[in-house]
Amino acid sequence: MFPISVRWLQKAGVLILAFATFIVLTGSALAAEGEGSFRMEGKNRYETAALVAEDQFTTSEQVIVARGDKDGGYADGLAASVLAGVLEAPVLLTAPETFPEATAETIANLNVQEVILLGGSSAVSDDVKSDIEAMELEVKRIAGETRFETATLIAEEASERGTLADYGFIVNGMAAPDSLVSGSAAFRDQAPILQVTENSVPSETAEIIETLGIENFYLVGGSAVLTEEIEAKINDLANVQTRLAGKDRYATSVAVAGEKFESEANLILCAGPNENLVDAIGASVYGLPILYTQSIPPVVQDYLDETVTANSKVIIMGGEAAVSNVVENDVQEQVEQADPPPPEDPPVAAPAPSPSPPPSPEEYDLTMVVKDDMKDPLVGVRVEVNDEVKETDEDGRVVFEGLESGTYDYEVDKDGYVAEEDEVEVVDENITKEIELKKRKMEFKHLNIAGEEIAGEEDKAKIDEGDNKKVSTAVYNRTIPESGWYDFNLKIRESETVNEYVYSLNVSEYVYGVVYEQVYENVYDGTRIDFGQV
Numbered sequence: 001m002f003p004i005s006v007r008w009l010q011k012a013g014v015l016i017l018a019f020a021t022f023i024v025l026t027g028s029a030l031a032a033e034g035e036g037s038f039r040m041e042g043k044n045r046y047e048t049a050a051l052v053a054e055d056q057f058t059t060s061e062q063v064i065v066a067r068g069d070k071d072g073g074y075a076d077g078l079a080a081s082v083l084a085g086v087l088e089a090p091v092l093l094t095a096p097e098t099f100p101e102a103t104a105e106t107i108a109n110l111n112v113q114e115v116i117l118l119g120g121s122s123a124v125s126d127d128v129k130s131d132i133e134a135m136e137l138e139v140k141r142i143a144g145e146t147r148f149e150t151a152t153l154i155a156e157e158a159s160e161r162g163t164l165a166d167y168g169f170i171v172n173g174m175a176a177p178d179s180l181v182s183g184s185a186a187f188r189d190q191a192p193i194l195q196v197t198e199n200s201v202p203s204e205t206a207e208i209i210e211t212l213g214i215e216n217f218y219l220v221g222g223s224a225v226l227t228e229e230i231e232a233k234i235n236d237l238a239n240v241q242t243r244l245a246g247k248d249r250y251a252t253s254v255a256v257a258g259e260k261f262e263s264e265a266n267l268i269l270c271a272g273p274n275e276n277l278v279d280a281i282g283a284s285v286y287g288l289p290i291l292y293t294q295s296i297p298p299v300v301q302d303y304l305d306e307t308v309t310a311n312s313k314v315i316i317m318g319g320e321a322a323v324s325n326v327v328e329n330d331v332q333e334q335v336e337q338a339d340p341p342p343p344e345d346p347p348v349a350a351p352a353p354s355p356s357p358p359p360s361p362e363e364y365d366l367t368m369v370v371k372d373d374m375k376d377p378l379v380g381v382r383v384e385v386n387d388e389v390k391e392t393d394e395d396g397r398v399v400f401e402g403l404e405s406g407t408y409d410y411e412v413d414k415d416g417y418v419a420e421e422d423e424v425e426v427v428d429e430n431i432t433k434e435i436e437l438k439k440r441k442m443e444f445k446h447l448n449i450a451g452e453e454i455a456g457e458e459d460k461a462k463i464d465e466g467d468n469k470k471v472s473t474a475v476y477n478r479t480i481p482e483s484g485w486y487d488f489n490l491k492i493r494e495s496e497t498v499n500e501y502v503y504s505l506n507v508s509e510y511v512y513g514v515v516y517e518q519v520y521e522n523v524y525d526g527t528r529i530d531f532g533q534v
Contacts, residue, residue, distance in 0.1 A: 036312075036313065036314070036332055036335050036336070037313075037314040037315075037316055037328055037331045037332045037335065038313075038314075038315065038316065039315075039316045039317075039318075039319070039323075039328065040052050040055065040279075040283070040315060040316070040317055040318075041316075041318060041319045042102065044100075044102075045068050045093055045278045045279065045318075046068060046092075046093050046094070046095070046100035046102050046103055047100075047102040048279055048282065048317065048318055049068070049090075049091065049092050049093045049103070049278075049279075049281065049282030050092060050102040050103055050105070050106040052090065052282040052283060052285065052286070052317075053090030053091075053092060053106050053110065053282065053285070054106055054109060054110070056090060056285050056286060057089075057090055057110055057285075058110075059110050059111045060088070060089050060090060060110045060111075060112055061087075061089070061111075061112065061113050061114065062087045062089040062112065062113070062114045062115070062116060063089055063090055063091075063092055063106075063107055063110065063112050063114075063115055063116070064080050064083060064084055064087075064089055064090070064091045064092070064115075064116045064118060065091075065092050065093070065094050065103065065115055065116065065117050065118070065124065065132075066080050066091060066092075066093060066094070066117075066118040066119065066123075066124075066281065067093070067094065067095075067096055067118070067119055067123040067124055068093030068094060068095065068278050068281075069095055069096065069278075070274060070275055070277075070278065072096070072119075072123055073147075073174065073176055074176045074179075074180065074277060074278055074281060075119075075147035075150070075151075075173055075174075075176070075195070076118035076119040076123055076147065076150055076151075076154075077091065077093070077118065077180075077278070077281040078171070078176060078179040078180050078183060078193060078281065079118070079147075079150065079151035079154045079155070079192075079193045079194075079195065080118055080154065080183075080281065080284075081182075081183040081184070081186035081187040081193060081284045081285075082154065082155060082158045082164065082186045082187070082190055082191055082192045082193060083116070083154050083155075083157055083158040083161075084187050084284065084285055085158075085186065085187040085188060085189070085190040085191075086158045086161050086162035086163075086164075086190050087161060087162070090106075090110070090282070090285050091281055091282050091284065091285060092106060092107070092282070093278065093281065093282065094124055094128055095128075096122070096123060096124060096125055096128070097125050097127060097128070098127075098128065099127075099128045099131040099132065104131075104132075104135065107132075107135065107137070108135070112137060113137065113138060114137065114138040114139075114140065115132050115137050115138070115139050115140070116139075116140050116141075116142060116157075117129060117132075117139060117140070117141045117142070117143075118141075118142055118143070118150065118154065119141075119142075119143055119147075119150055120141075120143040120144075120150075121143075123143075124141075129141065142154055142157055144204070146202070146204075147173045147195060148173055148195045148196070148197075148202040148204055148205055149202070149204045151173065151192075151193065151194055151195045151205070152194065152204045152205060152207070152208040154192075155168075155192035155193075155194060155208055155212065156208060156211070156212075158190065158192065159192075159212055162190060163190065164190050164191065164192060164212065164214065165189040165190050165191035165192075165214075166214065166215070166216065167189075167191055167214065167216040167217065167218065167241060168191050168192040168193065168194060168209075168212075168214050168216075168217050168218075169182045169185075169186060169191060169192070169193045169194070169217065169218050169219075169220055170194055170195075170196060170217045170218070170219050170220070170226065170230075170234055170240075171193055171194070171195055171196075171220045171221065171226075172195070172196060172197065172198060172221055172225040172226055173195030173196065173197065174197065174198070175221060175225040176274070176277055177249035177252070177272070177274070177277060177292070178220050178221035178222075178225055178245070178249060178252050179193065179195075179220060179221075180277055180280040180281065180284075180290070181220070181249075181252060181253040181256045181257075181280065181290045181291075181292070182218070182220045182244075182256055182260075183280060183281065183283075183284030183290065184260075184261075184268070184283070184284045184286065184287055184288055184289060184290050185256065185260040185261070185287075186284070187284045187285055187287055188287035189260075192208075192212065192214070194208065194209065194217075196226070196230055196234075198224075198225060198226070198227060198230070199227045199229050199230060200230075200233075201230065201233045201234065201237070206237055209234075209237045209238055210237065214238065215238050215239050216238065216239050216241045217234055217238055217239070217240055217241060218240075218241050218242060218243070218244050218259070219231060219234070219240055219242075219243040219244065219245070220244050220245070220252065220256060221243075221244075221245050221252060222243075222245040222246070222247070222252070223245075226243070231243065242259070244256045244259055246299065247399065247401060248297075248399070249272055249292050250272055250291075250292045250293070250297040250299055250300055251297075251299045253289075253290060253291045253292045253300070254291060254299050254300060254302075254303045256289070256290075257289030257290070257291060257303060258303070260289070261288070261289040264288060264289055264307070265307055265308060265309045265311065265312045265341060266288050266312055266313045266314070266315075267288055267289045267290075267291055267304075267307070267308075267312070267314055267315070268280075268283050268286060268288050268289065268290045268291065268314075268315045268316075268317060269291055269292075269293050269314060269315070269316050269317065269323055269327065269331065270283060270290055270291070270292055270293070270317045270318070270322075270323070271292070271293065271294060271317070271318055271322035271323050272292035272293060272294050273294065273391065276318055276322040279317035279318045279322065280317070283315070283317050286315065288315070291303065293323060293327055294323075294389050294390070295324070295326070295327065295387055295388050295389050296327055296330060296331075297388060298388070298401065298402045299401070299402070304331070304334060305334075308331075308334055308335055308338050309335075309338050309339060309340060309341040310335065310336070310338045310339060310340045310341070311340065311341050312335050312338065314331050314332075314335065316328055316331070361404045361405075362404070362405070362428070363401075363402045363403060363404060364403050364404070364405070364426050364428070364429060364430050364431065365399055365400065365401050365402075365403070365430045365431075366385060366399070366400045366403050366408070366424065366426055366430075366431050366432075366433065367397060367398070367399050367400075367430070367431070367432040367433070368383050368385070368392070368397070368398050368399075368400070368410070368412070368432075368433050368435060369395075369396050369397050369432060369433070369434045369435070370383065370392050370396045370398075370412060370414075370434075370435045370436075370437060371396055371434070371435070371436055371437075372417070372436070372437060372438075372439070373436060373437075373438050373439065375436075377392070377394070377395050377396025377397075378392060378396050378414060378417075378437060379392060379393065379394050379396065380392060380414065381396070381398075381412060381413070381414045381417075381437070382411075382412070382413050382414065383398045383410065383411070383412050384410065384411045384412075385400045385403075385408050385409075385410045385424075386400070386403070386408050386409070388400060403426050404426075405426055405427050405428055406425075406426060407423050407424070407425045407426075408423065408424055408425075408426065409421070409422075409423055410422060410423070410424055410433075412435050412437065414437060416439060417437040417438065417439055418437060418438045418439075419437075420435060420437060
């Protein structure tokens with residue numbers, strides 16, 4: 001198995017087959033010729049994994065199928081890479097209760113004989129298993145009582161079917177972002193990925209370490225996900241080679257790439273937010289470094305600057321909603337402008353000395369803390385600083401690293417809250433900026449035709465005699481949890497008759513007034529006018 005798929009080197013010879021795959025899966029199945037960036041994009045995560053499988057394999061006796069929805073935390077999929085590497089087989093995805101059509105079609109296209117399901121019936125239901133068996137295929141389920149036991153059973157199965165590497169990975173089974181970036185190296189080298197918790201080593205994990213006889217392990221993730229106590233316990237069982245970690249998931253992906261893919265100029269870009277992490281499971285079969293991105297973080301850009309050459313291939317996983325066209329275009333431009341790779345047999349003569357570079361400017365961290373008007377932290381707030389976008393954690397915090405002294409524009413927004421835009425100044429020190437987001441509200445106001453507000457009694461309205469352009473009513477205020485359309489009623493009282501009208505109002509970041517004009521007797525025409533931002 002080559003790190004770059006054989007099909008990349010045979011595109012001319014299998015063009016018809018590639019287009020057939022494209023038509024079946026209705027995604028961007030064809031890898032670009034030569035160097036540059038290209039996407040592996042299906043209509044959904046299941047199609048994307050299927051596209052990867054058919055790009056990397058023409059046939060496969062076995063396939064591995066793991067749960068693909070984010071509610072499962074990708075626990076079984078992140079441990080699958082070692083078995084995929086031993087079997088030289090792709091990893092496909094399924095929903096817990098339904099078997100995706102794209103997954104079934106790829107299994108048929110690859111002439112698969114055996115399907116290995118990962119996880120118990122709560123992860124991959126018996127109905128899904130029955131659907132696969134109906135394809136007249138052999139089905140084997142690997143499942144433990146917990147995700148930790150399932151990971152050990154996967155490693156045990158891999159050791160029985162092939163030869164494992166002399167090292168493995170230790171990851172937090174509840175922290176998918178750090179864990180998934182180790183999948184490519186695990187596939188390429190056939191290295192097991194074993195799971196622990198933040199501060200304890202499950203007994204089944206300790207037992208499999210002794211059973212496999214592997215002496216060296218890499219810890220993937222910082223001390224927030226794998227404590228020093230865990231490191232000490234693993235050292236008691238084997239030897240911790242080193243810890244691969246950064247300040248966030250993006251930096252951790254670079255740490256793994258730098259350690260395990262030292263001279264690799266080709267790479268994979270996957271979206272870093274939790275809902276898109278699943279693409280990294282199927283992508284591991286390329287055996288290339290996986291880097292997280294949204295907009296390209298500085299730590300990832302530094303890695304690209306050091307590794308990308310004019311011959312590099314960069315695989316972008318998922319559609320524009322996962323990794324934007326801006327990122328794709330930036331990477332393509334970098335490849336086009338990069339220097340060619342060094343020759344395989346460099347000349348003996350030493351290169352001429354180059355002048356020393358100027359000293360690098362000092363860099364600082366900007367911490368943004370976002371709270372609501374009750375001073376409670378807000379989770380999942382989108383914060384953009386200097387074209388870099390991140391989301392706040394459970395403490396309402398997000399950190400932008402490596403900023404030079406200067407003034408930076410920022411935008412902060414979350415559904416149901418009033419967005420804030422402003423500037424923040426970073427001067428010769430780390431800065432913490434606190435931001436308070438107010439809940440978005442809308443007002444219903446009844447006005448005369450000139451746009452003047454008319455006071456009235458609540459739930460009552462009347463037409464002033466001699467002036468058919470006035471209607472009076474109360475002013476209503478209500479907190480709106482999110483953007484969308486909302487209905488409201490207008491009651492107009494004339495003599496003993498009450499006419500009730502129902503209108504829909506689209507609430508985004510604006511409030512609207514409603515103007516009513518009497519067209520003729522007992523008929524009223526309503527129009528919306530923009531009152532401006534809340």
